[in-house]
Amino acid sequence: MNDGSSPEGAGPEHCCGETWEHSSLPCPARCQFGWAPFRMGALFSRIHRRVLGERLQAVAALERSWLESQSGGHEGEKTESTHSLGAAETVTVEGQNLATDNVSVIEGETATISCRVKNNDDSVIQLLNPNRQTIYFKDVRPLKDSRFQLVNFSDNELRVSLSNVSLSDEGRYVCQLYTDPPQEAYADITVLVPPGNPIIESREDVVSEGNETELTCTAMGSKPAASIRWMKGEEELTGETTVEEMYDRMFTVTSRVRFSVTKEDDGVPVDCIIDHPAVKDLLAQRHLEVLYKPEVKIVVTYPDGLTREGDNLDLTCIAEGKPHPHQINWLRVDEDVPPHAVVTGSDLYIENLNKSYNGTYRCVASNAVGEAYDDYILYVYDAPTTIPTPTTNPVNTQDSRAGEGAPQKIDHAVIGGVVAVVMFAILCALIVLGRYFARHKGTYFTHEAKGADDAADADTAIINAEGGHNNTDEKKEYYI
Numbered sequence: 001m002n003d004g005s006s007p008e009g010a011g012p013e014h015c016c017g018e019t020w021e022h023s024s025l026p027c028p029a030r031c032q033f034g035w036a037p038f039r040m041g042a043l044f045s046r047i048h049r050r051v052l053g054e055r056l057q058a059v060a061a062l063e064r065s066w067l068e069s070q071s072g073g074h075e076g077e078k079t080e081s082t083h084s085l086g087a088a089e090t091v092t093v094e095g096q097n098l099a100t101d102n103v104s105v106i107e108g109e110t111a112t113i114s115c116r117v118k119n120n121d122d123s124v125i126q127l128l129n130p131n132r133q134t135i136y137f138k139d140v141r142p143l144k145d146s147r148f149q150l151v152n153f154s155d156n157e158l159r160v161s162l163s164n165v166s167l168s169d170e171g172r173y174v175c176q177l178y179t180d181p182p183q184e185a186y187a188d189i190t191v192l193v194p195p196g197n198p199i200i201e202s203r204e205d206v207v208s209e210g211n212e213t214e215l216t217c218t219a220m221g222s223k224p225a226a227s228i229r230w231m232k233g234e235e236e237l238t239g240e241t242t243v244e245e246m247y248d249r250m251f252t253v254t255s256r257v258r259f260s261v262t263k264e265d266d267g268v269p270v271d272c273i274i275d276h277p278a279v280k281d282l283l284a285q286r287h288l289e290v291l292y293k294p295e296v297k298i299v300v301t302y303p304d305g306l307t308r309e310g311d312n313l314d315l316t317c318i319a320e321g322k323p324h325p326h327q328i329n330w331l332r333v334d335e336d337v338p339p340h341a342v343v344t345g346s347d348l349y350i351e352n353l354n355k356s357y358n359g360t361y362r363c364v365a366s367n368a369v370g371e372a373y374d375d376y377i378l379y380v381y382d383a384p385t386t387i388p389t390p391t392t393n394p395v396n397t398q399d400s401r402a403g404e405g406a407p408q409k410i411d412h413a414v415i416g417g418v419v420a421v422v423m424f425a426i427l428c429a430l431i432v433l434g435r436y437f438a439r440h441k442g443t444y445f446t447h448e449a450k451g452a453d454d455a456a457d458a459d460t461a462i463i464n465a466e467g468g469h470n471n472t473d474e475k476k477e478y479y480i
Helices: 028-035 049-069 075-095 412-439 456-463
Strands: 013-015 018-022 098-099 104-107 113-118 125-130 134-137 148-153 156-161 171-177 182-190 199-202 212-222 227-232 233-236 240-245 251-258 269-276 279-287 290-303 312-324 326-331 342-344 347-350 359-366 372-379 401-404
Touching: 028 227, 098 182, 098 212, 113 171, 113 182, 125 156, 134 156, 199 279, 212 227, 212 269, 227 251, 233 279, 290 359, 312 326, 312 359, 312 372
Parallel strands: 104 182, 290 372
Antiparallel strands: 013 018, 098 113, 113 156, 125 134, 125 171, 148 156, 171 182, 199 212, 212 251, 227 233, 227 269, 240 251, 269 279, 290 312, 312 347, 326 359, 342 347, 359 372, 372 401
16 A cells, blocks of 8 residues: 555555555655555566665665664563564675576587576576676566577576677676675686688608708697697607787697608608687598608529529519619629629529529619618539538628628538538447457456466466565564
């Protein structure tokens, strides 16, 4: 009623031409202070938050004063009334707890803000944007941005979603609970912007072995700044990173890596890996192209075993490199190649071998990077009736020897000769030992038998032998 005489606990009443929720404050006071937050169905998007807070505090103070004045000077009633109001204030201020969470969201996706209240006593919850504009007042959205949608509203939670998030939406959002004094909790929305596809570039398209190459990788337009890692095959490389801040807190990151290459690096992938909270498995890849000088190896096509007088010799030079060797030459070290030797491409053919062909034959291959060679040492043996001698030098035991060393081939003829010499030495040692033992074999005599060999008969031998009775003192007896 307009006179403010409605009993406590009554429903909505009309005051100053408006509909009001019940309050113990008289109607004139409500009209004076604009008790607008409690109007039925009213929207307050146009009321500034600071002004509204000041009015709320003034109305609360006026209401407390009016209640005290209604005690009519009765001290007991005044004390009881004040005590009841004080208990309510304690619950309101200390018993309620407003909480929210910070949110990180990728640009273009949806963020959710949750304002949660513990032990709510029907206080009003609202959500404000970073400009302090009301997004939701209870379950009503004064703001006309339709990207904000109500997810849940109850006495204990106000949850709002924001779709298609952009950088302009980043900032501090305010959860506000209308208590005395009002409570606020802050939710910081951080917008993540993934970088664009990384760009990897090389200082040169191809590089020769032993030289240094440089690769550059760039990740543009990210927030926050991305980090870059390098991998060469299974090996991690260390790069030099620079970060450049662009407009609107966006960043461009550039990383450079330098390393020397070998021929084993040809075709190996180099990965530029981007680490960023808004994206996973983002990388750029480039395969190395390395030029290297030829690798040369001489293979004996014929014969399979030793090279002997009258045999033919067929050698093949295998050369691989990048680029492919454009020239292969055969030569004889320190001497001329035999006049009737035939060179066909990478093959060398010599027929009807003789010992004058002995020497070192070399295959030389070259390309744009450099040249390399392999050697073959030829030793022509006599006819099979003679014991063969070693065919190679002491370092390499095969007829083909590489310029920087090559695997060895066992000469079975040499091994057979060594075994024969060892067996002959053992046999000679046995003969010498046998003759030695035979010469020291004879008859040995005891001490008593010395001198018996020169006696004519057995009696004389006994008499002449040392220890015989003739050589002993006779035993004499005397009678007195």
